[in-house]
Amino acid sequence: MSEPLRLDGVDFAHDGRPVLRGLDLILPAGTITALMGPSGCGKSTLIALAAGLLTPDAGRVARRCTRLGIVFQDPALLPWKTALGNVGFALRGLDLGAAERRARAVAMLDAVGLGPGDAGKYPRQLSGGMRQRVALARALAVEPDLLLCDEPFAALDAEPRRALWQLLRDIRDRTGLTMLVVTHDRDEARTEADCLAVMADGRITQSGQPGA
């Protein structure tokens, strides 16, 4: 089985303070891996390294994917663009015409539960949960084969969380999408993910199937 993301012996320090120490992680293709660990253990740093936004001090990050989607802990939406404009902004990295960008953005916003009425709203007019949905729609709209999510559903209630997990699983089943999802919810990790990786002190201390 191929590995869309592999981290071998990764060290990373921030302002001289070690954050990751010899971290190893492999994401098998087409799987959903839940990443857990206490606050400040380096989960967001791992996501940034996996996305190529940071360079490791030592070790190797190997990404074998055509398109990367990412959902940050903070939705990182452009405040001067509507929900539709924000999703469309990420699509500017692809070779798409304006009509196709718009159609794809509308469809993906609809898929995450934001109808035409919400698509025209600015981030300030959306709740925290709706902003996170826009960020998820933006990540999925690029049709990624590797999706990195840093607590994507933290601001959502149980019911919409379940619905969005179902959406992600459907996409995974249909496209073979590989996902790494940071979560603090152990039950969610057990029920929704195929693999579970637990971090502590800058390393993966446990990994395997959630039920194992």
Added chain:
Amino acid sequence: MANKPRPSRLWSLAGLALLAILWEAGHRIWGPLVLPGLAETGVTLWHMIAEGRVAPALAQTAGNAGMGWVLGAAAGMIAGTLAGLRPEAQRALQPVAVVLLGIPAIAWVVLALLWFGGRWAVVFTVAVATGPLVFAAAVAGVHSLDGGLIRMARAFRVPLGARLAHMHLPHMLGHVFPALATTLAMSWKVSVMAELLAGAGGIGDGLATARAHVDTVAIMAWVLVVVAVLVAVDLALLQPLQRRMAHWRDDGRGVGA
């Protein structure tokens, strides 16, 4: 959150009425030579307009102020963007901006008269007064862009052109617009001052002539022309632009987190 009602426009009229009352009171206390009355000034202004003295002067001052402002704003914007993106450029350009800001506009007028003379002295003075203020705002605009947005654009591999047009520019405009509005108003005042000293036509030249004749009424009439232009530009151009640019900002009516 409940919307705070917008104060009535009557308050603006009340402020203007108070100013007019103070003006008229000053006229009655100190006499027409020091401060001509409202009616007298209005009649003189009407005569000046009818004689065809105001429109050409207005057009000339608008040309001088506009050209200087465009040149200064463009230079400030380009240099400020460069300085915001490259620390080396900021190190090199920041002291230059501070030096230029420290030189009084009147000193620039004197120097520009020696260097260029005529209307180009006016254009140069306006440009050199505008540039450093726009530069400082542009630097702040580039620096204040949220790092999270930059990372997001990088992660999605958004091309540089799209990043500049859809991320950097809209963000910068929010910072640069107040500086552009302030310098636009300032450009008129600097232009009039430079014209007065340069004798290069325009409203400043009209003021210089009125001063030479100790014609206080004409001076006040010219002042009214300048103020009327500034108010018109603010109401017809700047305020609508500002409303258009700020419609996405949090006005307290958002649904919050």
